[in-house]
Amino acid sequence: MPGARAGSGFEIVSREDFSDVTYLLQVHHPLMAKAARPGQFVIVMSHEYGERIPLTIADFDRNEGTITLVVQAVGKTTREMQQSSKAGTSLYSLAGPLGVPSRIGQAKKAVCVGGGLGVAPIFPQARAFKESGAYVIGIVGFRTKDLVFWEAKFRACCDEFIICTDDGSVGIKGLVTEGIRRTIEKHPDIDEVVAIGPPIMMKACAETTRPHKIRTVVSLNPVMVDGTGMCGGCRVKVGGQVRFACVDGPDFDGHQVDFDDLMTRQRRFTKEEKAALERWSESCRMKNPAAPDSPPSPSPAPFSNNSSNGLPELPDPFEEVEGG
Amino acid sequence: MAKKKTIRTIPQERTPMREQGPGERVRNFGEVACGYRLEEALREADRCLLCPDPACVEGCPVSINIPGFIRKISEKDFRGAYDVISAANFLPAICGRVCPQESQCEGVCPVGETLEPVAIGRLERWVGDLAITEGWANIPYIESNGFRIGIVGSGPAGMACAADMAKAGCEVTVYEAFHQPGGVLRYGIPDFRLPNEVIDAEVERLRRLGVKFECNTVVGRLFTIEQMVDEMGYSAVFIGTGAGYPKLMGIPGDSLNGVLSANELLTRCNLMHAREFPAYDTPLPIGRRIAVIGAGNTAMDAMRVCLRLGAEKVHCLYRRTKAECPARAEEIHHAEQEGIEFHWLANPVEVLDDGKGNVRGMRCIRNELGAPDGSGRRSPVPVTGSEFEFATDMVVFAIGTNANPVIGQTSKLRLDKRGYLEVDATLATSMAGVFAGGDIVTGAATVIEAMGAGRRAARAMKAYLGIRDADVADFTTPAGSAAKLFGIDLRERNFARIRIA
Numbered sequence: 161m162p163g164a165r166a167g168s169g170f171e172i173v174s175r176e177d178f179s180d181v182t183y184l185l186q187v188h189h190p191l192m193a194k195a196a197r198p199g200q201f202v203i204v205m206s207h208e209y210g211e212r213i214p215l216t217i218a219d220f221d222r223n224e225g226t227i228t229l230v231v232q233a234v235g236k237t238t239r240e241m242q243q244s245s246k247a248g249t250s251l252y253s254l255a256g257p258l259g260v261p262s263r264i265g266q267a268k269k270a271v272c273v274g275g276g277l278g279v280a281p282i283f284p285q286a287r288a289f290k291e292s293g294a295y296v297i298g299i300v301g302f303r304t305k306d307l308v309f310w311e312a313k314f315r316a317c318c319d320e321f322i323i324c325t326d327d328g329s330v331g332i333k334g335l336v337t338e339g340i341r342r343t344i345e346k347h348p349d350i351d352e353v354v355a356i357g358p359p360i361m362m363k364a365c366a367e368t369t370r371p372h373k374i375r376t377v378v379s380l381n382p383v384m385v386d387g388t389g390m391c392g393g394c395r396v397k398v399g400g401q402v403r404f405a406c407v408d409g410p411d412f413d414g415h416q417v418d419f420d421d422l423m424t425r426q427r428r429f430t431k432e433e434k435a436a437l438e439r440w441s442e443s444c445r446m447k448n449p450a451a452p453d454s455p456p457s458p459s460p461a462p463f464s465n466n467s468s469n470g471l472p473e474l475p476d477p478f479e480e481v482e483g484g
Numbered sequence: 485m486a487k488k489k490t491i492r493t494i495p496q497e498r499t500p501m502r503e504q505g506p507g508e509r510v511r512n513f514g515e516v517a518c519g520y521r522l523e524e525a526l527r528e529a530d531r532c533l534l535c536p537d538p539a540c541v542e543g544c545p546v547s548i549n550i551p552g553f554i555r556k557i558s559e560k561d562f563r564g565a566y567d568v569i570s571a572a573n574f575l576p577a578i579c580g581r582v583c584p585q586e587s588q589c590e591g592v593c594p595v596g597e598t599l600e601p602v603a604i605g606r607l608e609r610w611v612g613d614l615a616i617t618e619g620w621a622n623i624p625y626i627e628s629n630g631f632r633i634g635i636v637g638s639g640p641a642g643m644a645c646a647a648d649m650a651k652a653g654c655e656v657t658v659y660e661a662f663h664q665p666g667g668v669l670r671y672g673i674p675d676f677r678l679p680n681e682v683i684d685a686e687v688e689r690l691r692r693l694g695v696k697f698e699c700n701t702v703v704g705r706l707f708t709i710e711q712m713v714d715e716m717g718y719s720a721v722f723i724g725t726g727a728g729y730p731k732l733m734g735i736p737g738d739s740l741n742g743v744l745s746a747n748e749l750l751t752r753c754n755l756m757h758a759r760e761f762p763a764y765d766t767p768l769p770i771g772r773r774i775a776v777i778g779a780g781n782t783a784m785d786a787m788r789v790c791l792r793l794g795a796e797k798v799h800c801l802y803r804r805t806k807a808e809c810p811a812r813a814e815e816i817h818h819a820e821q822e823g824i825e826f827h828w829l830a831n832p833v834e835v836l837d838d839g840k841g842n843v844r845g846m847r848c849i850r851n852e853l854g855a856p857d858g859s860g861r862r863s864p865v866p867v868t869g870s871e872f873e874f875a876t877d878m879v880v881f882a883i884g885t886n887a888n889p890v891i892g893q894t895s896k897l898r899l900d901k902r903g904y905l906e907v908d909a910t911l912a913t914s915m916a917g918v919f920a921g922g923d924i925v926t927g928a929a930t931v932i933e934a935m936g937a938g939r940r941a942a943r944a945m946k947a948y949l950g951i952r953d954a955d956v957a958d959f960t961t962p963a964g965s966a967a968k969l970f971g972i973d974l975r976e977r978n979f980a981r982i983r984i985a
Contacts, residue, residue: 170700191706191707192706195705195706195707200705205663209757209763209764209765210764210765211756211764211765211766211767212756212766236765237765252663253663253699253700254700255661255662255663255700255701255702256702256705256706257705257706258702258705260893385748385751385752385756385766386661386662386671386751387702388661388702388728388888388890389728389729389888389889389890390671390726390728390729390730390747390751390888391730391745391747391748391751391752392729392730392732392744392745392747392748393744393745393748395732395739396739397739402732402734402738402739404729407729407888407889407890407893408889421739424739424740424741424841425739425741425841427741427841428741428769429767429769431769432761432767432769433767435762436761436762436765436767439762
């Protein structure tokens with residue numbers, strides 16, 4: 161094995177499950193904890209045969225020397241990690257922090273919006289705004305009450321905190337855009353909105369703020385390979401120009417981003433993603449015919465309740481817009 | 485030595501190298517060119533006239549003593565041949581495969597004036613491969629000098645620089661952003677041209693010299709160049725990060741699904757093993773009728789990779805003609821053999837959408853050749869009214885790269901207008917103790933040019949640190965003795981301090 165760190169890897173020191181699809185990994189990497197800034201991301205390979213996936217850094221602790229990743233199990237790699245990445249195990253590769261750090265400017269009043277997989281990465285931004293002395297309004301969206309996480313963490317750094325749920329089981333019933341609308345009504349002096357989540361949710365946020373001409377920053381997370389500007393797979397159209405999310409971003413002006421183009425490009429590998437997931441689910445079944453305890457607790461494995469054709473439901477990450 | 489060889493007495497025909505047949509090889513990733521056997525190598529070595537004033541050495545960017553190692557082959561002192569090569573080039577198995585010899589050593593070989601030139605590259609490869617199978621590695625006795633050298637990028641420039649600095653006694657650490665070392669050798673050049681095992685062997689040899697490789701390290705982001713010379717305590721730093729920011733054409737439709745850069749295609753296939761999907765997780769859906777834009781070595785690699793991944797037909801569109809195309813002669817030849825169809829003087833102006841965000845074809849335009857441009861080649865001029873449609877379901881751009889912005893974004897190093905690092909004649913950057921070479925300075929070039937730059941930077945770093953060894957003395961005139969007096973570098977005759985910092 162030629163990998164320089166092969167065998168050692170990057171140790172996962174703790175793990176927490178927020179729901180049956182969302183889990184948190186705290187990874188030991190003192191140098192990265194020191195270097196990380198809000199808005200940056202990492203590229204992770206869970207094992208030698210794995211693919212390189214971009215994950216936003218949800219938090220970093222310079223004293224403990226750890227970075228925190230919050231992962232949503234949507235495809236083969238993230239579901240496999242859900243099973244295999246436990247405290248004490250290691251990630252094969254972890255490169256970062258990547259991307260240009262978010263510009264935490266002179267905003268006096270900032271709104272931080274997180275939907276779905278964007279809830280965790282919006283947290284360091286909210287905290288950074290707070291530390292810079294801004295009045296921070298946090299808005300997060302979930303499908304339902306049971307999926308809510310980090311409420312206390314957000315409340316600690318937000319002057320106002322709004323939860324939106326699709327079913328109204330907690331907070332506002334509706335999408336995060338509803339939360340933004342109400343916030344704009346209440347606060348005419350918002351300097352900046354930062355929105356992180358699935359493309360369709362960020363698009364909706366940008367459209368909500370556009371008539372009010374509020375600076376709106378979105379964090380894009382397209383398919384990447386290297387994350388260092390080398391492959392161009394993550395190119396996005398911003399203001400009619402081609403930019404690479406990995407080195408020119410990931411933050412861009414939400415009013416300039418061509419979201420339709422982004423969403424089309426995110427479907428590049430739909431067929432292969434589905435095939436990989438099916439094959440993997442099949443191999444899991446073969447390994448554990450009974451499979452009562454193989455999925456990590458507390459989450460029931462997504463494939464154990466599969467549909468009649470014997471295949472798992474593949475959630476389309478862009479339709480599944482919790483809180484979007 | 486026996487009777488003096490002349491152009492009449494040497495074997496007239498260049499010894500051919502056995503190759504996998506085109507029909508067979510397009511179905512596998514095994515090496516196309518199989519390398520010489522012993523008797524073939526001896527026969528080819530016999531074709532060298534052993535010129536006393538060899539032009540080939542001048543033609544070699546790292547000045548390998550070419551007649552010297554060929555003589556050793558003829559004398560059946562193969563270990564000796566390896567010793568001669570490895571004095572100048574630590575990576576013969578790689579260079580023998582990927583150097584554009586026809587425009588370097590072989591291009592100036594006097595035998596080539598009447599016959600075909602001596603197959604220097606093939607002989608170098610033969611020696612390099614033998615060294616790998618025999619486990620030879622010239623690990624000199626190294627006395628540590630206490631200097632610590634940081635190298636950014638584990639590609640050919642970084643590896644060459646690392647070898648020289650380690651041999652000089654420095655403690656060398658090479659940082660690599662990917663999870664495996666090798667840089668472009670690993671992600672860019674496909675297995676059928678340069679097998680991964682060869683890279684592994686050469687990396688291993690560097691490790692035995694004491695070079696440390698740190699993967700998963702994105703310098704600039706994890707720590708900066710300034711931090712390396714400052715708090716991390718590196719005595720000198722070499723930056724060899726490569727060009728790597730692929731160019732796109734900026735034409736309508738170039739963000740459609742099915743349009744990708746050659747860099748992405750090759751990285752997915754080579755580094756990430758997409759060809760073994762789903763055993764490896766990285767996918768690379770391949771079209772049936774593929775158009776590759778560009779005709780450099782990267783384009784040739786991309787096309788031949790597509791064939792091996794199962795494309796039915798692969799087309800190459802180039803805006804100039806075959807005469808201007810920058811690829812290595814052997815690569816074009818191999819591509820033609822494998823059934824790649826070339827369309828010279830054609831360029832896309834739009835990629836067409838199938839209505840679902842996928843490629844269904846391109847609108848192209850025909851060119852004619854006009855006046856020579858800055859590169860000295862005749863420039864392509866579009867012919868009005870010559871537009872035509874070209875059916876394709878996958879478009880790969882292999883039209884070059886721009887400077888990678890990461891180092892520029894994260895350091896105060898001075899950049900030139902195009903975003904590449906600015907260096908002086910000794911490859912020193914605007915920051916004391918920081919040197920740079922390879923594609924991040926010159927823009928996209930070749931493996932051996934990057935290695936040459938790595939070695940030149942190593943010489944400059946040694947001079948900067950005040951390390952005296954044979955290489956430093958050679959600094960100004962690589963071949964000659966004019967700069968030396970009794971083995972002492974002329975620049976060292978005074979009492980001026982060599983080490984500035």
